[in-house]
Amino acid sequence: MTAPNGHQQASPATGERKEIPMYEPVRVGLVGLGRMGRFHATNLAGRIPGARLVRVSDAAEDVARENASRLGGLGWSTRYEDLLEDPEIEAVVVASPTHLHAEMVEAAAASGKHVFCEKPISHDLERTYDAIEAAREAGVGLQVGFQRRHDPDYRAAKERISAGHIGEVYLFRTTLSDMRSPGFDYIEGSGGFFADVTVHDFDAAHWLVGEITEVTAAGAALSDPGFEEVGDIDNAVITLRFADGALGVIDNSRVAGYGYECSSEIVGHRGTLRVGDHRRVSLETLTPGRACRDHVSDFVERFADAYREEMEHFVRVVRGEAEPEPNGTDAAAATVLARAAERSHREGRTVRLDRERRDGEVLYEEAGA
Amino acid sequence: MTAPNGHQQASPATGERKEIPMYEPVRVGLVGLGRMGRFHATNLAGRIPGARLVRVSDAAEDVARENASRLGGLGWSTRYEDLLEDPEIEAVVVASPTHLHAEMVEAAAASGKHVFCEKPISHDLERTYDAIEAAREAGVGLQVGFQRRHDPDYRAAKERISAGHIGEVYLFRTTLSDMRSPGFDYIEGSGGFFADVTVHDFDAAHWLVGEITEVTAAGAALSDPGFEEVGDIDNAVITLRFADGALGVIDNSRVAGYGYECSSEIVGHRGTLRVGDHRRVSLETLTPGRACRDHVSDFVERFADAYREEMEHFVRVVRGEAEPEPNGTDAAAATVLARAAERSHREGRTVRLDRERRDGEVLYEEAGA
Amino acid sequence: MTAPNGHQQASPATGERKEIPMYEPVRVGLVGLGRMGRFHATNLAGRIPGARLVRVSDAAEDVARENASRLGGLGWSTRYEDLLEDPEIEAVVVASPTHLHAEMVEAAAASGKHVFCEKPISHDLERTYDAIEAAREAGVGLQVGFQRRHDPDYRAAKERISAGHIGEVYLFRTTLSDMRSPGFDYIEGSGGFFADVTVHDFDAAHWLVGEITEVTAAGAALSDPGFEEVGDIDNAVITLRFADGALGVIDNSRVAGYGYECSSEIVGHRGTLRVGDHRRVSLETLTPGRACRDHVSDFVERFADAYREEMEHFVRVVRGEAEPEPNGTDAAAATVLARAAERSHREGRTVRLDRERRDGEVLYEEAGA
Amino acid sequence: MTAPNGHQQASPATGERKEIPMYEPVRVGLVGLGRMGRFHATNLAGRIPGARLVRVSDAAEDVARENASRLGGLGWSTRYEDLLEDPEIEAVVVASPTHLHAEMVEAAAASGKHVFCEKPISHDLERTYDAIEAAREAGVGLQVGFQRRHDPDYRAAKERISAGHIGEVYLFRTTLSDMRSPGFDYIEGSGGFFADVTVHDFDAAHWLVGEITEVTAAGAALSDPGFEEVGDIDNAVITLRFADGALGVIDNSRVAGYGYECSSEIVGHRGTLRVGDHRRVSLETLTPGRACRDHVSDFVERFADAYREEMEHFVRVVRGEAEPEPNGTDAAAATVLARAAERSHREGRTVRLDRERRDGEVLYEEAGA
Numbered sequence A, B, C, D: 001m002t003a004p005n006g007h008q009q010a011s012p013a014t015g016e017r018k019e020i021p022m023y024e025p026v027r028v029g030l031v032g033l034g035r036m037g038r039f040h041a042t043n044l045a046g047r048i049p050g051a052r053l054v055r056v057s058d059a060a061e062d063v064a065r066e067n068a069s070r071l072g073g074l075g076w077s078t079r080y081e082d083l084l085e086d087p088e089i090e091a092v093v094v095a096s097p098t099h100l101h102a103e104m105v106e107a108a109a110a111s112g113k114h115v116f117c118e119k120p121i122s123h124d125l126e127r128t129y130d131a132i133e134a135a136r137e138a139g140v141g142l143q144v145g146f147q148r149r150h151d152p153d154y155r156a157a158k159e160r161i162s163a164g165h166i167g168e169v170y171l172f173r174t175t176l177s178d179m180r181s182p183g184f185d186y187i188e189g190s191g192g193f194f195a196d197v198t199v200h201d202f203d204a205a206h207w208l209v210g211e212i213t214e215v216t217a218a219g220a221a222l223s224d225p226g227f228e229e230v231g232d233i234d235n236a237v238i239t240l241r242f243a244d245g246a247l248g249v250i251d252n253s254r255v256a257g258y259g260y261e262c263s264s265e266i267v268g269h270r271g272t273l274r275v276g277d278h279r280r281v282s283l284e285t286l287t288p289g290r291a292c293r294d295h296v297s298d299f300v301e302r303f304a305d306a307y308r309e310e311m312e313h314f315v316r317v318v319r320g321e322a323e324p325e326p327n328g329t330d331a332a333a334a335t336v337l338a339r340a341a342e343r344s345h346r347e348g349r350t351v352r353l354d355r356e357r358r359d360g361e362v363l364y365e366e367a368g369a
Helices: A035-044 A061-070 A080-085 A098-110 A125-138 A152-162 A184-188 A193-208 A225-229 A304-318 A328-347 B035-044 B061-070 B080-085 B098-110 B125-138 B152-162 B184-188 B193-208 B225-229 B304-318 B328-347 C035-044 C061-070 C080-085 C098-110 C125-138 C152-162 C184-188 C193-208 C225-229 C304-318 C328-347 D035-044 D061-070 D080-085 D098-110 D125-138 D152-162 D184-188 D193-208 D225-229 D304-318 D328-347
Strands: A008-010 A017-019 A026-031 A051-057 A075-077 A091-094 A114-117 A142-144 A169-177 A212-220 A235-242 A247-253 A261-268 A272-275 A283-287 A290-294 A351-358 A361-366 B008-010 B017-019 B026-031 B051-057 B075-077 B091-094 B114-117 B142-144 B169-177 B212-220 B235-242 B247-253 B261-268 B272-275 B283-287 B290-294 B351-358 B361-366 C008-010 C017-019 C026-031 C051-057 C075-077 C091-094 C114-117 C142-144 C169-177 C212-220 C235-242 C247-253 C261-268 C272-275 C283-287 C290-294 C351-358 C361-366 D008-010 D017-019 D026-031 D051-057 D075-077 D091-094 D114-117 D142-144 D169-177 D212-220 D235-242 D247-253 D261-268 D272-275 D283-287 D290-294 D351-358 D361-366
Touching: A026 A035, A026 A080, A035 A051, A035 A091, A035 A304, A051 A061, A051 A080, A051 A304, A061 A075, A075 A080, A080 A098, A091 A098, A091 A304, A098 A114, A098 A125, A114 A304, A125 A142, A125 A328, A142 A304, A142 A328, A152 A193, A152 A261, A152 A272, A152 A304, A152 D283, A169 A193, A169 A235, A169 B235, A169 B247, A184 A225, A193 A212, A193 A235, A193 A247, A193 A261, A193 A328, A212 A328, A212 B212, A212 B235, A212 B247, A235 A328, A235 B169, A235 B212, A235 B235, A235 B247, A247 B169, A247 B212, A247 B235, A247 B247, A283 D152, A328 A351, A328 A361, B026 B035, B026 B080, B035 B051, B035 B091, B035 B304, B051 B061, B051 B080, B051 B304, B061 B075, B075 B080, B080 B098, B091 B098, B091 B304, B098 B114, B098 B125, B114 B304, B125 B142, B125 B328, B142 B304, B142 B328, B152 B193, B152 B261, B152 B272, B152 B304, B152 C283, B169 B193, B169 B235, B184 B225, B193 B212, B193 B235, B193 B247, B193 B261, B193 B328, B212 B328, B235 B328, B283 C152, B328 B351, B328 B361, C026 C035, C026 C080, C035 C051, C035 C091, C035 C304, C051 C061, C051 C080, C051 C304, C061 C075, C075 C080, C080 C098, C091 C098, C091 C304, C098 C114, C098 C125, C114 C304, C125 C142, C125 C328, C142 C304, C142 C328, C152 C193, C152 C261, C152 C272, C152 C304, C169 C193, C169 C235, C169 D235, C169 D247, C184 C225, C193 C212, C193 C235, C193 C247, C193 C261, C193 C328, C212 C328, C212 D212, C212 D235, C212 D247, C235 C328, C235 D169, C235 D212, C235 D235, C235 D247, C247 D169, C247 D212, C247 D235, C247 D247, C328 C351, C328 C361, D026 D035, D026 D080, D035 D051, D035 D091, D035 D304, D051 D061, D051 D080, D051 D304, D061 D075, D075 D080, D080 D098, D091 D098, D091 D304, D098 D114, D098 D125, D114 D304, D125 D142, D125 D328, D142 D304, D142 D328, D152 D193, D152 D261, D152 D272, D152 D304, D169 D193, D169 D235, D184 D225, D193 D212, D193 D235, D193 D247, D193 D261, D193 D328, D212 D328, D235 D328, D328 D351, D328 D361
Parallel strands: A026 A051, A026 A091, A051 A075, A091 A114, A114 A142, A169 A247, B026 B051, B026 B091, B051 B075, B091 B114, B114 B142, B169 B247, C026 C051, C026 C091, C051 C075, C091 C114, C114 C142, C169 C247, D026 D051, D026 D091, D051 D075, D091 D114, D114 D142, D169 D247
Antiparallel strands: A008 A017, A169 A261, A212 A235, A212 A351, A235 A247, A261 A272, A272 D283, A283 A290, A283 D272, A290 C290, A351 A361, B008 B017, B169 B261, B212 B235, B212 B351, B235 B247, B261 B272, B272 C283, B283 B290, B283 C272, B290 D290, B351 B361, C008 C017, C169 C261, C212 C235, C212 C351, C235 C247, C261 C272, C283 C290, C351 C361, D008 D017, D169 D261, D212 D235, D212 D351, D235 D247, D261 D272, D283 D290, D351 D361
16 A cells, blocks of 8 residues: 655755655556446546546547546556556556456456445355455455445434434335436346345445345336336335344335435434435525425436545545445445345245354345355 | 205394304214314314314213313213214214224214214224214215325325326335334224324325235334233334335334324326425524424324314315215225234235225225135 | 303203303404405404304495305494494404504494404504503503414524523524515505515514614615505615614515515524424425425415414403513504614615603604604 | 647557647645635645646745645745746635735736635725736736635526526525634734625625625624724624615624524525525434434535635636636625725715726726715
8 A cells, every 4th residue: 555755855946845745646547437437537537635547448449548538638548457557556446337347356456456346346246255355365455336335414324323323223214216217228237126226225224224134125117118028127115124123114216207316214212314305506496386496316416425535435445544435245245135135026025134244244145045 | 964054134233134154063072082082172172163062072071071161161971872862963073992983983873973083993894894884874974084184285295196297106105103102001902003003104005196905014123122012013114016006115113202203205207296394383493503493293293284174174074065084995994904014014924905896995805815 | 351150050961061161252353354354254263262253344245244154154244333332242353454443443442342453553653552552541452463473483483582592682684575566556555665564574573682773774666667656665675773782684575476485583692593494385396306395375374373373362362361462562663663664765874763661661763753 | 828738649558549638737836824725725636627736835834834745745835936936837826814915916917827816805995906907917817715606506596597597686685604703813804894704795796686886784793892892893784785776685693603604595576596505414313302404614614615616617717718706806896895884884874886897897986985
């Protein structure tokens, strides 16, 4: 990890002395310039103190070249290996298509690069654990992109729960909805509704409340016959039972036409916390008989701060100042829970989860699976 | 039902002529002076235009006498029959303990009195249908006390859904919580959590969205070991599937310490409706670093308007100007659904509901039950 | 005032004994069936416990007759005197045109009737004091219709200020606006903008914060040249200085097109109170990109509770259980302040107010006037 | 201004070609490392795309050295001239004490550096105009730090007003308050309440609504006798009349104990806009009977986005892509208005403003002054 180096050199322009940077910026490469990749790249190119994006990579040459240019003349490449072979680069951000995540994490680990990987590491649980193990063995940090953990509202909620402000938790309720569905080409490669959408809520439930022992899911394809044709759904409700007895409920929609929504409530013995009301621009417009506010339209608008914060956190991970949040095991847990929901939905029954503990972490697996 | 009578008589004081009342006020008797009975009686004694409370009845003589006096010198009695035998009384409000509801409804019907009955008519479904039938045969109105149907917010939501403002419904979400639990003596006679608490949400779901085909419930006793001892729970989450495909989710708590909550959300194709934010006094107090509002503490505070409106509606029922809202069949439906939730919770499985239609109304029964 | 009379008589229907009413309802007459008169009459006819509206009066026979019929066959008359000569009537509500208020108050006092008078008693200060004096001498209660004093939000604010919750007051800010202006026929008889609109804010300022020593007003006619033609304005801002040093600011509009608004803020040493956010129906409708609520459209919708509460308070005044709130002297103070604002606006200067104290009450007059 | 240079060079690590940056980052120097200076420096050091902070300067050597180190090993100096003599530096940010602003702007202009100057340029109007003139003659951009112009909420309001969404403006209302006062050492050098606090509201009024013709101000020293001792105030209300007839009202406090507040309302013919409700963390905490949110405590928390945006805007100014917002003339206007308020408050009268137009800009001066 980047060590501070404190010696001084003369500053030619002033005759006064200039201290060598306490911290050289962390030099980052990024692979995959789709929507999330471009977004992370834009942040890394100028909004993340302590980070310097030095090279981007995408299999499509024009995409790689145009983004490198747009971001201020970065290096670019069509080969991921170029990032890994660049001795300047200390860390990589993996925002490629999901099926490439696990191998890219492993390759980064083999090259000794810290790695931030968009969720999920893999829809395959074995592949997920292999990638986690590779990072662990290489001694590099592996952080996964559940951005809600870095949202100021959710982080404040977590802190208050941990500090005991609301006492024992009785109920957890959360909503995650998109305004409109992505196209069916995306849906088909998404891993399914629970793995693509609900997985965020599973991570939040696990993080905010704790270990989950039962998942019961019901889904429906309501907005477009195309969902049924590809064997997927567009709305779901999921109930949870936590190891300490608390109950949980999740509702999700791909087609909540009014906007993007990510709201949660945690009801506890001594108090209740609510995260929501997430309007980025809080301008109220009043016209005859109505008072209106703009509602956020997508996750990028809703979580602009969280996406910056998760990259700032990753910089601290690279510097050895923080642990990955969430780490690979957290991501694996969310994947197991999503798979349990999928099974519950398909089989019309509650799925119970066993767990083992390894190195103090909860590893889920389906009971009897 | 009270007929308008329009002849005139001389007004002695002015020499001008006085029209005979378009409507004599509806004369009402009320039985059962517990919490809800006293509340309805206070409303009927002076806040419901067109109603005049003339006599109250309670098995406890001091309760009957003191309330009669408090309300301005009403007649009182310890015998319910006195209300039914009073030829002046056109309608009765039944707010006695639940186990007396069905027989009191039947007796009122036999006496030709319209009847407003607090929920539920009976925990026994046969008794419920018998009471409904008795009212139907006697040609008297039978209205049941699900006050949410008369809340201005919920009514406005219902109107907008019916008018097609939000299009096809995808998701229904609702929360009903009490600040603290009643004592275990109440709990033991309550019919169980689902019949006492969730039943309100079943009525709302059925009313706002439509027919329900699947109920899956999970409950937990978390706040006090006493709940387990009496075989009951204090928190529950319930998922629903509606006949038209929509999904629903209910969360309930007896112990949401911060206050009383009754909030709902209906996500539709073209828009979403939210009922909530129910602060009766909208005074904001700002102290260093905090902006606070009082939160309603109980259903009486939350639904003060709704309780008045449901009595005004009942007056219109007595006058033959409106249909009971909700009626006995609606109440029976909510009871069947609550029983299904109870079974789902106990057996850890989804309960499916069949239905038959009689006179255009949906009668639920559990599939295969 | 109505004395409770506690003897009993036999209840023929049951053989049980019926207590004579603790309190006979207060029998009320109402004069003036314009908008406010009809509204008060509807409340008095069935929504105010302890009150019974027995007769209404309006100079227009058809108005009197139709309202009497609508309200359940009340007595009616075209002569105000008929109310005063009716020995059954204990109290009158004066909702006639403003220029009749003072003489009607005096006549009511001469007849020994308690009187509720819509604001203002008179635009003429001498007439106002004469009417106050008449009520005082006759020993009848005189309550004036500044309904904000009975609004649950404002009352809660007043209680918290009085209890010292916010400490010494630094700033008072208040907004009162109508969605659209009444017609110019009304404007011409309104006494001018400050006497018709701002007077409510002067009463609120005086009630919530205390004595006022300086008024500086600026008005403008912006929405319609008609305002200038009749010598009036449609928007104004007014600053205040209170005797204890606090500053105040009022903004008013007749043409705030979005709806009716009555919001206030009181900034104190230890905390700040805000009254506002006054949506009667708190249903939120979300459509693509927008979250909207209905906004109240007029004062009747905004202050429905306050209008009922002020009549309930008046019942207690008639029964000798409460002091008039506000009383005639309060109304006179608001009139003096409105007149000062008018002068400030016309002369482009700050108007300072002297006061004398009589019987512990503040009587304002313009300094040097 | 920085020209894009588009040629390419070989990328040694990959063998692929690297485009030369479309835009080299703008190299910025910053002088004055007090609270605002440190805040701007932190932003410039890593959160402003397209900017690179290369050197900081402060008269206190330890302050300069420590901040340079904290920010990643920047160059530092105790002499402002070092920034101006550095040929690498294209632009300077002036965050020094107010009395140095004007001369530093002029020196920057003389060195051909673009300049961002914290408000105000000078309390002296002649000095202000001289500095503006110096920048104009040198052809460098001069942007002044009224950050509200770059707040997303206020900017959206401005856009809607300009687009005619609310029609003709009738009323403008704005509140600016601090939770607690800075110390009296600051107060004494602040230029007085109106020049230090209200000046922000004058800029907002002028920007959002337009030219102002009358200012009437009333202030009071309420929280601490120290204000009177130094001849200053801690609370004020100010009314405005705009050239197009609209009215305005401002209330300000240094001691609104609950938090920082910057809220505005613009009432127009067709609609009304409200900016406020500015909670950075929208987490609601519910405890028995209360629902609370954290309130922002200071301007840095409230305007975190705006401070970043104003620096991003300044980068575009340096690149020749945008005009300074606000510019020096805007700042001079706010200063004239603040001086008029001061005079109005001291003399107890309305101050009228004349204006001349030069190069299409409004220059204010007091009528007859």
